[in-house]
Amino acid sequence: MTATSPLFTGLTDQAADGLLALMLAYRADDRPGKLDLGIGVYRDDSGTTPVMAAVKAAERILVDTQPTKVYLGVDGDTGYVQRLAAIPLGAERVRDERLIGMQTPGGTGALRLAAELVAANTAPRRVWIGTPTWPNHVPIFRAAGVAIAEHPFYDPLSQSLDLDGMIAALETASAGEALLLHGCCHNPAGIDFTPDQWERIADVAARRRLIPIVDLAYQGLGRGLEADAYGTRLLFDRCETMLLAYSCDKNFGLYRERTGALWAKAPDAASASRLHVAMRNPARAAWSMPPDHGAAVVRIILESEELTRQWRDELEHMRRRVLGLRERLAGLHPALAGLRSQTGMFAMLPVAHDTVMALRRDHGIYIADDGRLNVAGLTDAAMPRLGAALAPWLGDVRAG
Ligand SMILES: Cc1ncc(COP(=O)(O)O)c(C=O)c1O
DSSP states (O other): OOTTSOSSOSOOOOOOOHHHHHHHHHHHOOOTTOEEOSSOOOOOTTSOOOOOHHHHHHHHHHHHHOOOOOOOOTTOOHHHHHHHHHHHHOHHHHTOTTEEEEEEEHHHHHHHHHHHHHHHHOSSOEEEEESSOOTTHHHHHHHTTOEEEEEOOEETTTTEEOHHHHHHHHTTOOTTOEEEEEOSSOTTTOOOOOHHHHHHHHHHHHHTTOEEEEEESOTTSSSOTTGGGHHHHHHHHHSSOEEEEEEOTTTTOOGGGOEEEEEEEOSSHHHHHHHHHHHHHHHHHHTSSOOSHHHHHHHHHHHOHHHHHHHHHHHHHHHHHHHHHHHHHHTTOGGGGGGGGOOSSEEEOSOOHHHHHHHHHHHOEEOOTTSEEEGGGOOTTTHHHHHHHHHHHHOSOOOO
């Protein structure tokens, strides 16, 4: 290359991220009745994503009282990390000397930090991931240099969970390999493990000395705040070590504020501070110090009994609204009845890729390429239209 030759000229075409491509296609569609059921955000019945009232109140306090904008430090807002930990882990585990944590830019930042930790500090450098999963999981771990091992999980067309297949695959895993698990409201499959199923998973993870990485991005939007933390707490209690990648972006409605945290349980109190440094170093190299606003807002909410109660009420209202929409969606056609047993913001329609494309092309209805539909983006008004558009593709299936 000479000093005058142009740069970035030898690039080959790269596949665009599916969901980002979907957002662009939706924006470019100028049909007035287009429907965005792709991107995973909560919407109210008017189709907007409001700022939660508890968040607005906390923001006013923040603006009035924040004394400075100096850097937070690599761990972020430690008051936020400390108070928030009790929501997924329960108050007694927060006092455990083996627990360490830090603020991250969103759940994505937490996952990337977990991946860096696995890449730099485990010999197998491998993570087990069930299919299907959130499409960003594999790129996040690959980008950190972690190899992916896929295990069976769910078949969308027959709407069946393959837990036996998953456990059988994990029985072949080696000590020190990581195991990525959706803590609740699986994205995209909508599966939530029952306590018995969590027992089996915790048992194999503990026996084979795997490192569970729980991705908890929807706590409170499935069966409720406590029930949604069941698996996380069980893994914490059973496994030598585990990581928890948390996002407040859905359950506090903070999306663009990129509000997350990563906690780790060290094998013993003596190794906790070394593990903390091993977490701080890649964070320092990636973002140095996290953004403040979202974490400060969450901390202010959790410091106030009144704001905490208001946030819990608002979250519960959102959860119930999504449940109602899921019920109506499942009632649109007998082939959709199985969606009733799924939880969370997403439903995986039992449809092939052709149907996904036809919905987009013929009706301006945008769902993800794998058939994932954002239930939380539906409105009562949109329901009949969706039913009519789907009917020819679902066939003459009888309930039962
Ligand atoms: C399963 C899952 N994990 C993590 C995330 C990341 O959340 P955040 O927006 O906080 O980065 C998402 C976001 O959609 C998700 O669906």
